[in-house]
Amino acid sequence: NAGVTQTPKFQVLKTGQSMTLQCAQDMNHNSMYWYRQDPGMGLRLIYYSASEGTTDKGEVPNGYNVSRLNKREFSLRLESAAPSQTSVYFCACTWGALYEQYFGPGTRLTVT
Amino acid sequence: GQQLNQSPQSMFIQEGEDVSMNCTSSSIFNTWLWYKQDPGEGPVLLIALYKAGELTSNGRLTAQFGITRKDSFLNISASIPSDVGIYFCAGQRVIQGAQKLVFGQGTRLTINP
Numbered sequence: 051n052a053g054v055t056q057t058p059k060f061q062v063l064k065t066g067q068s069m070t071l072q073c074a075q076d077m078n079h080n081s082m083y084w085y086r087q088d089p090g091m092g093l094r095l096i097y098y099s100a101s102e103g104t105t106d107k108g109e110v111p112n113g114y115n116v117s118r119l120n121k122r123e124f125s126l127r128l129e130s131a132a133p134s135q136t137s138v139y140f141c142a143c144t145w146g147a148l149y150e151q152y153f154g155p156g157t158r159l160t161v162t
Numbered sequence: 163g164q165q166l167n168q169s170p171q172s173m174f175i176q177e178g179e180d181v182s183m184n185c186t187s188s189s190i191f192n193t194w195l196w197y198k199q200d201p202g203e204g205p206v207l208l209i210a211l212y213k214a215g216e217l218t219s220n221g222r223l224t225a226q227f228g229i230t231r232k233d234s235f236l237n238i239s240a241s242i243p244s245d246v247g248i249y250f251c252a253g254q255r256v257i258q259g260a261q262k263l264v265f266g267q268g269t270r271l272t273i274n275p
Binding site: 054081090091092093094095098100106108140142144146147148149150151153154155156 | 165166168171202203204205206207210250252256258259260261262263264265266267268
Protein backbone atom coordinates (compact mmCIF):
# COMPACT_ATOMS: atom_id res chain seq x y z
CA ASN A 51 0.00 0.00 0.00
CA ALA A 52 2.03 2.95 -1.31
CA GLY A 53 -0.45 5.72 -0.44
CA VAL A 54 0.19 8.68 -2.76
CA THR A 55 2.96 8.40 -5.35
CA GLN A 56 4.31 11.13 -7.59
CA THR A 57 6.56 10.95 -10.64
CA PRO A 58 9.08 12.22 -11.40
CA LYS A 59 10.81 13.21 -8.13
CA PHE A 60 12.99 15.79 -9.88
CA GLN A 61 12.78 17.54 -13.23
CA VAL A 62 14.64 20.34 -14.99
CA LEU A 63 12.95 22.07 -17.92
CA LYS A 64 13.90 24.85 -20.25
CA THR A 65 11.54 27.79 -20.64
CA GLY A 66 8.80 26.92 -23.10
CA GLN A 67 9.03 23.14 -22.69
CA SER A 68 6.02 21.15 -21.61
CA MET A 69 5.67 18.28 -19.18
CA THR A 70 3.14 16.32 -17.17
CA LEU A 71 3.45 15.55 -13.47
CA GLN A 72 1.82 12.27 -12.51
CA CYS A 73 0.03 11.43 -9.28
CA ALA A 74 -1.56 8.16 -8.27
CA GLN A 75 -3.23 7.02 -5.06
CA ASP A 76 -4.17 3.53 -3.93
CA MET A 77 -6.33 4.68 -1.01
CA ASN A 78 -9.61 4.67 -2.95
CA HIS A 79 -10.06 8.34 -2.11
CA ASN A 80 -12.57 10.46 -3.98
CA SER A 81 -10.87 13.86 -3.99
CA MET A 82 -7.43 14.77 -5.27
CA TYR A 83 -5.45 18.01 -5.17
CA TRP A 84 -2.38 19.67 -6.67
CA TYR A 85 -0.39 22.23 -4.63
CA ARG A 86 2.81 24.15 -5.18
CA GLN A 87 5.22 25.10 -2.43
CA ASP A 88 7.60 28.02 -2.78
CA PRO A 89 10.33 29.08 -0.31
CA GLY A 90 8.94 30.99 2.66
CA MET A 91 5.38 30.21 1.68
CA GLY A 92 2.93 27.54 2.58
CA LEU A 93 1.30 25.27 0.05
CA ARG A 94 -1.02 26.93 -2.45
CA LEU A 95 -3.78 25.09 -4.24
CA ILE A 96 -3.45 24.91 -8.04
CA TYR A 97 -6.33 22.63 -9.04
CA TYR A 98 -8.47 20.03 -7.38
CA SER A 99 -10.83 17.23 -8.30
CA ALA A 100 -13.60 16.71 -5.76
CA SER A 101 -14.65 13.48 -7.45
CA GLU A 102 -13.88 11.44 -10.54
CA GLY A 103 -14.97 13.38 -13.62
CA THR A 104 -14.75 16.84 -12.08
CA THR A 105 -11.93 19.37 -11.83
CA ASP A 106 -11.87 22.94 -10.52
CA LYS A 107 -9.42 25.79 -10.26
CA GLY A 108 -7.73 26.60 -6.99
CA GLU A 109 -5.88 29.68 -5.91
CA VAL A 110 -3.07 29.72 -8.54
CA PRO A 111 -4.27 27.86 -11.69
CA ASN A 112 -2.70 30.04 -14.40
CA GLY A 113 -0.22 28.16 -16.62
CA TYR A 114 -1.50 24.71 -15.59
CA ASN A 115 -4.03 22.15 -16.74
CA VAL A 116 -5.16 18.96 -15.04
CA SER A 117 -6.74 15.66 -15.95
CA ARG A 118 -8.52 13.29 -13.59
CA LEU A 119 -7.77 10.19 -15.61
CA ASN A 120 -9.69 7.82 -13.31
CA LYS A 121 -10.32 7.56 -9.59
CA ARG A 122 -6.67 6.75 -8.89
CA GLU A 123 -4.82 9.21 -11.10
CA PHE A 124 -4.69 13.00 -11.31
CA SER A 125 -2.09 14.63 -13.57
CA LEU A 126 -0.84 18.21 -13.76
CA ARG A 127 0.38 19.59 -17.09
CA LEU A 128 2.57 22.59 -17.80
CA GLU A 129 2.05 23.46 -21.46
CA SER A 130 4.80 26.08 -21.71
CA ALA A 131 7.00 26.17 -18.63
CA ALA A 132 8.16 29.49 -17.20
CA PRO A 133 10.83 30.20 -14.55
CA SER A 134 8.02 31.36 -12.22
CA GLN A 135 6.84 27.76 -12.16
CA THR A 136 10.01 26.59 -10.46
CA SER A 137 8.63 25.05 -7.30
CA VAL A 138 7.95 21.85 -5.41
CA TYR A 139 4.64 20.29 -6.43
CA PHE A 140 2.59 18.14 -4.10
CA CYS A 141 -0.35 15.94 -4.85
CA ALA A 142 -2.83 15.06 -2.10
CA CYS A 143 -5.99 13.03 -1.72
CA THR A 144 -8.85 12.72 0.74
CA TRP A 145 -11.83 10.42 1.10
CA GLY A 146 -14.21 13.35 1.48
CA ALA A 147 -14.60 16.98 2.47
CA LEU A 148 -14.36 16.33 6.22
CA TYR A 149 -11.47 13.89 6.14
CA GLU A 150 -7.69 14.18 6.36
CA GLN A 151 -5.67 15.00 3.24
CA TYR A 152 -2.73 12.69 2.57
CA PHE A 153 0.21 14.12 0.66
CA GLY A 154 2.65 12.58 -1.78
CA PRO A 155 6.42 13.07 -1.49
CA GLY A 156 6.54 15.91 -4.04
CA THR A 157 8.13 16.71 -7.39
CA ARG A 158 10.90 19.30 -7.41
CA LEU A 159 10.71 21.23 -10.69
CA THR A 160 13.27 23.73 -11.94
CA VAL A 161 12.61 25.83 -15.03
CA THR A 162 15.66 27.58 -16.49
CA GLY B 163 -4.58 34.78 -2.48
CA GLN B 164 -5.17 34.39 1.20
CA GLN B 165 -2.55 32.84 3.41
CA LEU B 166 -2.52 32.55 7.11
CA ASN B 167 -0.04 34.55 9.20
CA GLN B 168 2.16 32.06 11.02
CA SER B 169 4.85 32.99 13.52
CA PRO B 170 7.63 32.70 14.21
CA GLN B 171 9.10 31.92 10.78
CA SER B 172 11.99 30.05 12.37
CA MET B 173 13.10 28.85 15.78
CA PHE B 174 16.47 27.72 17.07
CA ILE B 175 16.20 25.94 20.40
CA GLN B 176 18.05 23.54 22.68
CA GLU B 177 16.93 19.96 23.02
CA GLY B 178 14.48 19.66 25.87
CA GLU B 179 13.03 23.14 25.51
CA ASP B 180 9.35 23.79 24.93
CA VAL B 181 8.19 25.34 21.65
CA SER B 182 5.21 27.53 20.84
CA MET B 183 3.99 28.76 17.48
CA ASN B 184 0.77 30.38 16.34
CA CYS B 185 -1.34 31.20 13.37
CA THR B 186 -3.82 34.01 12.73
CA SER B 187 -6.29 34.76 9.98
CA SER B 188 -8.51 37.66 9.01
CA SER B 189 -11.35 35.25 8.30
CA ILE B 190 -13.06 32.37 10.04
CA PHE B 191 -12.32 28.69 9.51
CA ASN B 192 -14.41 25.66 10.48
CA THR B 193 -11.38 23.51 11.18
CA TRP B 194 -7.76 24.21 12.05
CA LEU B 195 -5.02 21.73 11.21
CA TRP B 196 -1.35 21.43 12.10
CA TYR B 197 1.07 19.62 9.77
CA LYS B 198 4.75 18.70 9.98
CA GLN B 199 6.98 18.43 6.94
CA ASP B 200 10.30 16.58 6.98
CA PRO B 201 12.93 17.33 4.31
CA GLY B 202 12.05 15.80 0.96
CA GLU B 203 8.62 14.69 2.14
CA GLY B 204 5.05 15.90 1.96
CA PRO B 205 3.26 17.34 5.00
CA VAL B 206 1.85 14.91 7.55
CA LEU B 207 -1.12 15.78 9.75
CA LEU B 208 -0.32 16.14 13.47
CA ILE B 209 -3.50 17.53 15.00
CA ALA B 210 -6.96 18.53 13.77
CA LEU B 211 -9.20 20.96 15.70
CA TYR B 212 -12.91 21.06 14.96
CA LYS B 213 -14.54 23.33 17.56
CA ALA B 214 -13.82 26.87 18.72
CA GLY B 215 -12.04 26.76 22.05
CA GLU B 216 -11.03 23.12 21.61
CA LEU B 217 -7.73 22.06 23.19
CA THR B 218 -6.29 18.83 21.80
CA SER B 219 -3.16 16.88 22.64
CA ASN B 220 -1.18 14.30 20.70
CA GLY B 221 1.69 13.08 22.85
CA ARG B 222 3.98 16.03 23.50
CA LEU B 223 1.99 18.23 21.13
CA THR B 224 -0.89 20.44 22.25
CA ALA B 225 -2.96 22.67 19.97
CA GLN B 226 -5.89 24.99 20.52
CA PHE B 227 -8.60 26.34 18.23
CA GLY B 228 -9.15 30.01 19.09
CA ILE B 229 -12.52 31.18 20.40
CA THR B 230 -12.89 33.65 17.52
CA ARG B 231 -12.16 30.81 15.01
CA LYS B 232 -9.49 33.06 13.50
CA ASP B 233 -6.43 31.69 15.26
CA SER B 234 -4.70 28.62 16.62
CA PHE B 235 -1.52 27.74 18.45
CA LEU B 236 0.68 24.66 18.67
CA ASN B 237 2.93 23.81 21.61
CA ILE B 238 5.61 21.13 21.67
CA SER B 239 6.92 20.16 25.08
CA ALA B 240 10.38 18.78 25.88
CA SER B 241 11.64 18.92 22.29
CA ILE B 242 13.69 16.06 20.87
CA PRO B 243 15.84 15.86 17.72
CA SER B 244 13.12 14.22 15.63
CA ASP B 245 10.94 17.32 16.13
CA VAL B 246 13.15 19.12 13.60
CA GLY B 247 11.21 20.13 10.50
CA ILE B 248 8.77 22.68 9.18
CA TYR B 249 5.41 23.06 10.89
CA PHE B 250 2.42 24.41 8.98
CA CYS B 251 -0.95 25.53 10.18
CA ALA B 252 -3.89 25.25 7.81
CA GLY B 253 -7.44 26.50 7.92
CA GLN B 254 -10.07 24.29 6.36
CA ARG B 255 -13.36 25.19 4.73
CA VAL B 256 -15.86 23.09 2.80
CA ILE B 257 -17.07 24.93 -0.30
CA GLN B 258 -19.65 23.33 -2.58
CA GLY B 259 -18.82 19.95 -1.11
CA ALA B 260 -15.07 20.29 -1.67
CA GLN B 261 -12.44 20.63 1.03
CA LYS B 262 -10.25 23.70 0.72
CA LEU B 263 -7.11 24.25 2.80
CA VAL B 264 -5.33 27.58 3.30
CA PHE B 265 -1.79 27.22 4.67
CA GLY B 266 0.43 29.40 6.80
CA GLN B 267 3.97 30.17 5.70
CA GLY B 268 5.48 27.60 8.04
CA THR B 269 7.73 27.61 11.12
CA ARG B 270 11.12 26.01 10.61
CA LEU B 271 12.28 24.34 13.84
CA THR B 272 15.98 23.67 14.41
CA ILE B 273 17.20 21.91 17.55
CA ASN B 274 20.70 22.17 18.91
CA PRO B 275 21.69 18.99 20.73
